[in-house]
Amino acid sequence: MDFAISEKMQVIIGMMREFVEKELIPLEPEFLRKEFRDLLPELEEKRRMVKQMELWAPNHPKEFGGMGLDLVEHGLVSEVLGRSPLGHYVFGCQAPDAGNIEILHKYGTEAQKAQYLAPLVEGKIRSCFSMTEVDMPGSNPVMMDTTAVKDGEDYVINGQKWYSTAADGSAFAIVMAVTNPEEAPHLRASMIIVPTDTPGFNLVRNISVMGHAGSDYFSHAEILYQSCRVPQKNLLGPEGWGFVIAQERLGPGRIHHCMRWIGICQRSLEMMCRRAVQRVIAMDGKTLATRQIIQSWVAESAAEIQAARLMTLHAAWKIENLGAKEARDDISLIKFYVADVLQKVIDRALQVHGGLGMTDDTIIAFFYRHERAARIYDGADEVHKMSVAKRIMKRA
Ligand SMILES: Cc1cc2nc3c(=O)[nH]c(=O)nc-3n(C[C@H](O)[C@H](O)[C@H](O)COP(=O)(O)OP(=O)(O)OC[C@H]3O[C@@H](n4cnc5c(N)ncnc54)[C@H](O)[C@@H]3O)c2cc1C
Secondary structure, eight states, X not given: OOOOOOHHHHHHHHHHHHHIIIIIGGGHHHHHHSOHHHHHHHHHHHXXXXXXXXXXXXXXXXXXXXXXOOHHHHHHHHHHHTTSTTHHHHTTOOTTHHHHHHHHHHHOOHHHIIIIIHHHHHTSSOEEEEOOXXXXXXXXXXXXXXXXXXXXTEEEEEEEEEEEETOTTOSEEEEEEESOTTSOGGGSEEEEEEETTSTTEEEEEEOOBTTBOEETTEEEEEEXXXXXXEEGGGEXXXXXXXXXXXXXXXXXXXXXXXXXXXXXXXXXHHHHHHHHHHOBOSTTOOBGGGSHHHHHHHHHHHHHHHHHHHHHHHHHHHHHHHOTTTTHHHHHHHHHHHHHHHHHHHHHHHHHHTHHHHSTTSSHHHHHHHGGGGGTTTSOHHHHHHHHHHHHHHHO
């Protein structure tokens, strides 16, 4: 077993880490104060710098201008970029575009690649993924109300979606809709590319999540598809394969998320340690760091982060070398395990900061609000635990 990180990756990670520390973390106070949309000019400038350093789109194919890193390499990158909420966006590997790029690359026609994939990898446009519905359980998405009915050369889409992350300002959505109602549940839906300027694509609102509706990339939209008509050539992959492709999209996506969360954990731990050694809490000059309970939190956090990191990199290695099917259990295990570590570490970091932790004077309260969702999206904890436990028990 070789745990060594190649020289190439050490250089890349070092450069990215320096950029995050020097260029992005100083922008965070502004990010917390302003609407994301108002920060775009500054972020564009940072993106330009990243492109000049040839660090743009680390996980995307070389032929489209990315760095072409494999999943383990991108896992390492994702941890470093995850240290700031701006990291993935500025380096052009943010969700949900990253997942959309993967499936467009694998299933897109040449025309779809030219129209949607190329400008997406370049960062000229953004996209969203529109599957979850207001009135249907996202945990069991085969229960889907949205339909795409053929009419002449077109599909006519009707349905109500929400949590279409980053729809605000996106050029197109990849929409999941039932095209084959007569088939078995997992073969009923298809993915269809819908440009957001299509009549009938109605962005109702950016949902207020944890007290903030957000804007542009940092938002989650409710979308009403009302007789939304797109040509049938906008079908992505074979008809009825929506869930098959969605599964493929989620495997690597979970590695990206988990490693991003580990970056958040690592930064939170470092902040917790710095605060603990600086904060004097007794007349004799002793700091929080002298208290055993804090030491215990630091040690537990360090152990849990390392366990989460190794589990995730191993799952990435398995996807890369044995395929997503072989790595199914590992993908489920990391999804709920790392999300749990994330919550615990952020919570401890916030607690050590006391009242300061609740303010937006540090990034911790943002992490606390924003990352609660980790236990819900891309499969809620309970769903992953249930499905992996069933498979483990079956084998036993
Ligand atoms: C921040 C955020 C971003 C998102 N981004 C996107 C996006 O870009 N595109 C998109 O399409 N969707 C997105 N989603 C939606 C997300 O995928 C769904 O919220 C998720 O799949 C859960 O579906 P639901 O909300 O309908 O919950 P439900 O399906 O109603 O489940 C509610 C709860 O019930 C429990 N539960 C469910 N099933 C079981 C079970 N079998 N056994 C035991 N307990 C169970 C779980 O605790 C679950 O949290 C996002 C969600 C969030 C919070």
